[in-house]
Amino acid sequence: MTRLPTMNHANEMEDQLVLRARRFLAEHVTPRLEAGEKPWYDAALSQAAAAAGILGISVPTEFGGSGASFSCKVRVVEALAEADFGLSMALINSHNTAENIARNARPAVARRFVPEIVAGRMAGCTSLTEPGAGSDFAAITTRATRVEGGWRLDGEKAWIINAIRTGVAVCYAQTETGSGAAGIASFVVDASRAGFVRGGPITSALPALGTGSYRLDAYLASDDELLAPAGQAFKRALTSINGARIYVGAMCSGMVAESIRVAAEYGRARKTFGEPLAGHQSWRFALADASVDLEAARLLIYDAAKRLDAGEDVQGPAARAKIFATTMAHRHVGAMLHCMGAAGFADRYPFLRHLESVQAAAFTDGSTEMLKERIARGFR
Ligand SMILES: Cc1cc2nc3c(=O)[nH]c(=O)nc-3n(C[C@H](O)[C@H](O)[C@H](O)COP(=O)(O)OP(=O)(O)OC[C@H]3O[C@@H](n4cnc5c(N)ncnc54)[C@H](O)[C@@H]3O)c2cc1C
Numbered sequence: 001m002t003r004l005p006t007m008n009h010a011n012e013m014e015d016q017l018v019l020r021a022r023r024f025l026a027e028h029v030t031p032r033l034e035a036g037e038k039p040w041y042d043a044a045l046s047q048a049a050a051a052a053g054i055l056g057i058s059v060p061t062e063f064g065g066s067g068a069s070f071s072c073k074v075r076v077v078e079a080l081a082e083a084d085f086g087l088s089m090a091l092i093n094s095h096n097t098a099e100n101i102a103r104n105a106r107p108a109v110a111r112r113f114v115p116e117i118v119a120g121r122m123a124g125c126t127s128l129t130e131p132g133a134g135s136d137f138a139a140i141t142t143r144a145t146r147v148e149g150g151w152r153l154d155g156e157k158a159w160i161i162n163a164i165r166t167g168v169a170v171c172y173a174q175t176e177t178g179s180g181a182a183g184i185a186s187f188v189v190d191a192s193r194a195g196f197v198r199g200g201p202i203t204s205a206l207p208a209l210g211t212g213s214y215r216l217d218a219y220l221a222s223d224d225e226l227l228a229p230a231g232q233a234f235k236r237a238l239t240s241i242n243g244a245r246i247y248v249g250a251m252c253s254g255m256v257a258e259s260i261r262v263a264a265e266y267g268r269a270r271k272t273f274g275e276p277l278a279g280h281q282s283w284r285f286a287l288a289d290a291s292v293d294l295e296a297a298r299l300l301i302y303d304a305a306k307r308l309d310a311g312e313d314v315q316g317p318a319a320r321a322k323i324f325a326t327t328m329a330h331r332h333v334g335a336m337l338h339c340m341g342a343a344g345f346a347d348r349y350p351f352l353r354h355l356e357s358v359q360a361a362a363f364t365d366g367s368t369e370m371l372k373e374r375i376a377r378g379f380r
Contacts, residue, residue: 014072017053021076024052025083036347039084039208041165043120046094050120054080055095063102063114070243071305074250078301081251082258083350085357086206088251089364090123093161097124097170100240101188106224109188113168122167123210127157128237131213134159134363135370137172138181138234142216144173150222153187153195156215161364163212164201167191171216172233181234186227195219205356244365245318246304249325252361253301255354256294256329259336260287262349266340277339286339290332297325316378319371326368329358 028048033039049055057073059065066072073092080088098117101124102110116122133139142155153173157163169189176183189196191214199213228236264287267278277283304317337344337351344351362368 011069011072013066014068014075017057017066017068017072018075018079020052021054021079024049024054025080029083029087033083033350034348039086039206039353041087041090041208041210045087046091046123047120049091050118054091055098055120056118057095059095059099059114059118060102063098063110064118065098065102069309070246071302071309074247074301074305077247078250078254078257081254081357084208084353085251085255085361086208088254089161089206089248090208090210092247093126094122094124096240096244097126097168100126100170101168101227104227104236105188109224113188116167123162123165124168124170125160125162125166126170126240127160127163127214128172129159130156131158135367137237138184140172140174140184142171142173143177144175144185144187144221146175147220150220151185151187151226153189153216153219153221156213158199158213159202159211160213162210163198163214164210166210169196169214170227172237175230179230183230184234184237185230186233186237187221188225188227189216189219189221190225193219206353206360209360241365242314242318243308245322245371246301246308246314248361248365249297249301249304249318249321252325252329252358253294253297255350255357256290256297256332256336258350259333259354260290260294262351263287263336263339266343270341270343283339286335290328290335293328293332297321297328300324315374319366319374322366323368323371323375326358326362329354329361333358 028045053066054076056065057068057076061067077088077092094117098114102114117124128137130140130142132141145152168191170186171189172184172186174183175185195217196219197215197217201212203211268276270277300321304314304321307317308314333351333354
């Protein structure tokens with residue numbers, strides 16, 4: 001079938017990265033998912049993703065990455081999420097940990113972790129959320145206390161993608177109780193060091209995601225492992241969350257595109273009342289509606305990504321893109337499942353997995369309400 005159109009991108013290296021991501025899916029992931037297996041994540045898959053360049057997309061070239069644009073990252077994760085949102089998120093969270101450490105950590109610290117992640121030998125995670133603080137990030141209570149030569153970290157993080165497998169975490173902690181956003185600093189935390197206590201998985205949903213928790217019990221971080229000091233860390237976190245909002249929107253587009261593709265293919269083969277489903281106009285209208293919203297979402301997403309690449313403040317565009325993309329995905333993944341009849345529930349099709357994923361997408365990197373709040377501030 002004809003694929004829905006995507007943007008024209010001039011950069012050949014970036015086009016190649018998107019193609020390599022699609023090849024990675026075709027060779028390592030899609031056949032098993034289409035045979036009804038649950039999504040998974042293991043060392044072999046991580047290294048195959050690394051070989052396809054997925055773990056180094058925007059990581060600087062001196063650390064083995066490709067130094068590609070943010071827009072390229074958006075296109076890659078959109079393609080990956082067609083197969084599985086959890087896998088796409090797990091890989092990009094490792095990638096982002098590497099990119100952040102490569103750009104902001106001391107060189108010796110960066111050399112320790114970044115090449116390992118880019119080669120797929122180590123996973124990375126970014127940890128803001130705690131059992132007592134989600135949307136209200138400034139309310140975190142993980143404590144960073146100054147000690148000789150560094151910092152002592154104590155506290156608990158929850159709902160962290162890759163936490164069950166991570167080798168390194170970017171961890172946000174409060175340096176001065178009661179000081180809110182201004183007191184938050186970030187640290188590079190080595191998961192193999194004493195004081196890092198890993199929790200088990202929190203949910204059986206989205207199995208490739210590896211969502212879990214960890215505790216820091218008198219964990220000692222050296223001065224060199226301070227990634228962003230108080231006064232800068234909160235602002236930097238919000239900047240990178242704006243990027244995440246854009247690519248989570250792109251993942252929703254990927255899931256809708258795949259849902260339309262699968263439903264359209266099924267509709268040509270399955271007959272009712274002597275005609276293929278696709279012969280019934282009111283059946284086709286559901287696909288037409290979905291394709292209209294999908295293209296609108298892509299325009300918002302690609303525009304926000306382009307603005308981010310140009311160095312613009314993307315708070316508004318990122319929030320609008322994510323709200324629109326998650327909302328339209330909620331509606332249309334369900335509608336495409338409906339078009340399949342009972343077959344939509346079969347394990348070999350992605351609909352149930354995508355529905356679960358869209359629900360998670362509406363929380364990660366800012367819930368819909370928080371994003372609306374941000375936009376609504378302009379109307380006070
Ligand atoms: C699958 C998954 C993966 C995740 N991965 C990570 C990760 O890698 N790293 C990380 O740090 N975090 C991660 N998170 C956590 C995520 O960022 C939080 O779920 C999110 O910030 C919301 O926080 P909360 O779940 O504690 O909800 P709460 O903040 O408790 O909010 C509960 C509900 O109330 C609404 N609400 C809250 N405040 C208001 C308000 N002022 N007005 C109106 N409505 C409001 C929210 O929109 C939400 O619907 C992940 C979450 C999920 C589900």
